[in-house]
Amino acid sequence: xxxxxxxxxxxxxxxLNALVWGVSWWPFRHLHALGLNPLxxxxxxxGVSSVAILAWRPQALGQLLRxxxxxxxxxxxxxxxxxFNWAVTQGDVVRVVLLFYLMPVWATLLARWLLGERLTxxxxxxxTLALVGAMVVLWPPGGGLPLPRQLADWxxxxxGFFFALxxxxxxxxxxxxxxxxxxxxxxxxxxxxxxxxxxxAASGLGSPLPAPSAQWLVPVAALSLAFLVANLGxxxxxxxxxxxxxxxVMTVEVVFASGSAxxxxxxxxxxxALIGGSLILLAILLAAVRPRRxxxxxxxxxxxxx
Numbered sequence: 001x002x003x004x005x006x007x008x009x010x011x012x013x014x015x016l017n018a019l020v021w022g023v024s025w026w027p028f029r030h031l032h033a034l035g036l037n038p039l040x041x042x043x044x045x046x047g048v049s050s051v052a053i054l055a056w057r058p059q060a061l062g063q064l065l066r067x068x069x070x071x072x073x074x075x076x077x078x079x080x081x082x083x084f085n086w087a088v089t090q091g092d093v094v095r096v097v098l099l100f101y102l103m104p105v106w107a108t109l110l111a112r113w114l115l116g117e118r119l120t121x122x123x124x125x126x127x128t129l130a131l132v133g134a135m136v137v138l139w140p141p142g143g144g145l146p147l148p149r150q151l152a153d154w155x156x157x158x159x160g161f162f163f164a165l166x167x168x169x170x171x172x173x174x175x176x177x178x179x180x181x182x183x184x185x186x187x188x189x190x191x192x193x194x195x196x197x198x199x200x201a202a203s204g205l206g207s208p209l210p211a212p213s214a215q216w217l218v219p220v221a222a223l224s225l226a227f228l229v230a231n232l233g234x235x236x237x238x239x240x241x242x243x244x245x246x247x248x249v250m251t252v253e254v255v256f257a258s259g260s261a262x263x264x265x266x267x268x269x270x271x272x273a274l275i276g277g278s279l280i281l282l283a284i285l286l287a288a289v290r291p292r293r294x295x296x297x298x299x300x301x302x303x304x305x306x
Contacts, residue, residue, distance in 0.1 A: 013233030022256025046189025078192025091152025133279030
């Protein structure tokens with residue numbers, strides 16, 4: 001496949017993932033209102049997807065168990081989903097998503113450490129624009145720094161860190177079987193979120209798993225399919241693009257999340273959000289710019305001495 005076409009398909013995969021994640025806050029809040037807290041919902045959704053992968057590629061389980069590096073992807077992916085899905089049901093959607101997208105900072109540092117990627121001037125400009133945009137939106141009306149102030153904020157930051165780690169690990173271990181990587185990502189959502197949900201329920205800090213009901217079983221099945229397709233798009237894109245580019249392209253989730261929150265009446269779009277969102281969009285557009293290679297100098301033919 002031509003490299004430019006492959007790049008476009010990889011970016012499209014990341015955009016699809018961002019769309020699903022950006023609007024997922026609404027069904028998770030709906031499920032929470034029905035008595036299914038976001039950790040149980042995450043565990044069930046990713047459990048269905050894990051079963052689907054095993055039915056399609058039964059050998060994926062053995063591959064996963066034999067390759068310890070994939071266990072890191074399992075933990076990173078599971079922590080990402082548990083933190084993010086929990087956060088968007090507890091706090092302000094746009095604020096959580098923007099704190100989540102401090103991710104480019106973590107991705108750049110992790111890629112430099114784990115992949116040896118260079119921090120170029122263009123990457124620095126894109127990261128600066130994305131971070132400044134996030135700071136504009138998050139700046140408190142009464143002054144002060146845009147720092148995490150509640151549980152949802154901290155969960156957003158933690159989710160972004162683990163998402164960056166997940167993307168870097170996908171690229172680092174891109175030579176491993178794709179079905180094993182996919183199973184690692186989905187099994188992580190089930191194991192990490194399920195373990196947290198069970199621990200909170202046992203200690204009285206969270207609700208137990210409710211009795212099966214068509215009210216929440218049908219949305220869970222639909223979300224399972226959506227997240228399965230979205231995560232496969234993420235895997236395809238993260239394997240083929242530099243981690244710094246992946247991190248910036250995925251910030252389009254901010255647009256999907258804030259837009260859906262406004263359309264569904266959950267939030268109002270402020271001037272701060274418009275200015276900050278514009279800066280983030282500019283960073284995404286710059287992600288498509290590739291530095292031009294300098295032309296090789298043309299030397300005149302050397303004369304043969306007589």
